[in-house]
Amino acid sequence: MTTVNSRTTGRVLVVGGYGAVGSTVTDTLAEWLPGHVVPAGRDEVKARRLGGVRVDVGDPDGFREVLDELGDVSVVALCVEPEDAGLARICLERGIHLVDVGATHRLLDEVTSLHEMAAGAGATAVLSVGVAPGLTNLLARRVNDAVGGAERIDLTVLLGAGERHGTDAVRWTVAGLGEPVTARARRVPLPGFGVRTAHPFPFSDQHTLRRTLGVPEVTTRLCLDSRSLTASLFTLRRTGLLRGARGARQQQLLTRVFSRVHLGGDGFAVRADAYRGERHATLSLTGKGQSRATSLVAAHVVRTLFMQDVPAGVHHLDQMAALADLPEQLAAHGITAAD
Ligand SMILES: NC(=O)c1ccc[n+]([C@@H]2O[C@H](COP(=O)([O-])OP(=O)(O)OC[C@H]3O[C@@H](n4cnc5c(N)ncnc54)[C@H](OP(=O)(O)O)[C@@H]3O)[C@@H](O)[C@H]2O)c1
The missing domain is CATH 3.40.50.720 (NAD(P)-binding Rossmann-like Domain)
Incomplete structure (x- = not known):
């Protein structure tokens, strides 16, 4: 090498x-x-x-x-x-x-x-x-190894809606709400946050890990610490109003709102679950300030x-x-x- x-x-x-x-x-x-x-x-x-x-x-x-x-x-x-x-x-x-x-x-x-x-x-x-990507990649690698090569990996990311996220990160997240997804939402226990509904979201890790780990199915899901805000955002996504050229203006508006309004805490959590037949391995990390x-x-x-x-x-x-x-x-x- x-x-x-x-x-x-x-x-x-x-x-x-x-x-x-x-x-x-x-x-x-x-x-x-x-x-x-x-x-x-x-x-x-x-x-x-x-x-x-x-x-x-x-x-x-x-x-x-x-x-x-x-x-x-x-x-x-x-x-x-x-x-x-x-x-x-x-x-x-x-x-x-x-x-x-x-x-x-x-x-x-x-x-x-x-x-x-x-x-x-x-x-x-x-x-x-x-x-995410980052810590999710490292956890994915470990749970993949733990099951001896996963058939499927599920990654979950929880972000604190009260954190003062940077403008560029908010812009990126709002743009992600405008992208089509095919996977389903999932109920996931997250350390310190209870069981949450997390929604498929276009983080890059799910694509790159298929190649770097050779896992055929990887999905990353997102939720916020505020349950009501998570539900509202993903309901808004289902309307399709944030998609395509038509959605660009709505995305700008939402980015401005999220850059100013901070409802919730600043904790975050990431979790990786790997499955191979009957085998299951899971790992989580949590902290303050993504x-x-x-x-x-x-x-x-x-x-x-x-x-x-x-x-x-x-x-x-x-x-x-x-x-x-x-x-x-x-x-x-x-x-x-x-x-
Ligand atoms: N991998 C992960 O888990 C993860 C997590 C969080 C964020 N991110 C990524 O990190 C990036 C930064 O996020 P952030 O929250 O720090 O955003 P931010 O607070 O808006 O910071 C962006 C910085 O880049 C500068 N900048 C903007 N446009 C620029 C340009 N054209 N050329 C040079 N500098 C420019 C800004 O200053 P000026 O406007 O003065 O140039 C500002 O200092 C985003 O791309 C986000 O998606 C990744």
């Missing part, structure tokens, strides 16, 4: 570095890798105030110039979703590692197609970084890229042996396993 050497020099460019996810990535890495972190975003004043630089992921030429000017970026942590894989390509062809918290299957697939190029350039991209948890996962991945030899190429979190014990490492941050 090709490996890259550990990188103990160079800097981490945190794109989206003062957003809900990116700000904790920036702060955590500033503590772990002092002097190595450069936050970035479109607002030059905000970025410079934090010692960072202006970057717009929609401007590839500008991004190249920033990399040239900084000169020593060894890792880019992408904490905002770009339109396509252009920015990933720019990083990987220069041998710069990439950590991507994105959750859109199409985009992750586009980055995955850069595997050979990345491997040739000695760069590593880690995708499926966060809670943005914070996503940031901590991303920060751990970046630190691993800095400190350890890892395989070059494009990998999902569940394919990274060096990060297999991440759930245990997160216990120190209040993210704990539960039955």
Whole structure:
């Protein structure tokens, strides 16, 4: 297997570095890798105030110039979703590692197609970084192993409706309500939240895990801590009002409402269930603040890229042996396993 050497020099460019996810990535890495972190975003004043630089992921030429000017970026942590894989390509062809918290299957697939190029350039991209995808991938891998190769995996995600989720994450979630689904809702016990009705939702993990684990059927479902809000949202989805071009305006409206209204707590939970014949295995994790948890996962991945030899190429979190014990490492941050 090709490996890259550990990188103990160079800097981490945190794109989206003062957003809900990116700000904790920036702060955590500033503590772990002092002097190595450069936050970035479109607002030059905000970025410079934090010692960072202006970057717009929609401007590839500008991004190249920033990399040239900084000169020593060894890792880019992408904490905002770009339109396509252009920015990933720019990083990987220069041998710069990439950590991507994105959750859109199409985009992750586009980055995955850069595997050979990345491997040739000695760069590593880690995708499926966060809670879902992310922790769900790691739990899925464990329950799959526990049943000796699952025929089916069910993943469940509960998010706190009272958390101040970032605008980009809210936009992504609302857009997901406009996508068609075929699987059914399911009643699932979640640690600290009782039995909840969770609805199929287009998280990327269910697609990538079919390939990375070779499991034929994987479904991810979502619910919020507020039962009434969960019921209202998925009733709204069934009306079809959020679909297609017609639904774009409604989606914008809903994104604005969810960015301002916070009804509920900030706890989250993820659960994975694997089935093979009579065999069943389940694992759950729970904690406070999904943005914070996503940031901590991303920060751990970046630190691993800095400190350890890892395989070059494009990998999902569940394919990274060096990060297999991440759930245990997160216990120190209040993210704990539960039955
Ligand atoms: N894997 C997971 O479990 C998981 C969990 C949560 C979130 N996420 C993903 O993480 C991403 C960030 O979420 P968030 O909650 O942190 O959102 P957020 O609070 O809106 O943060 C986004 C950040 O990116 C910057 N930004 C926006 N557009 C940009 C552009 N074109 N170029 C450069 N920077 C730009 C924003 O600042 P400016 O507007 O000033 O540029 C802001 O700092 C989302 O894509 C979300 O889907 C993944």
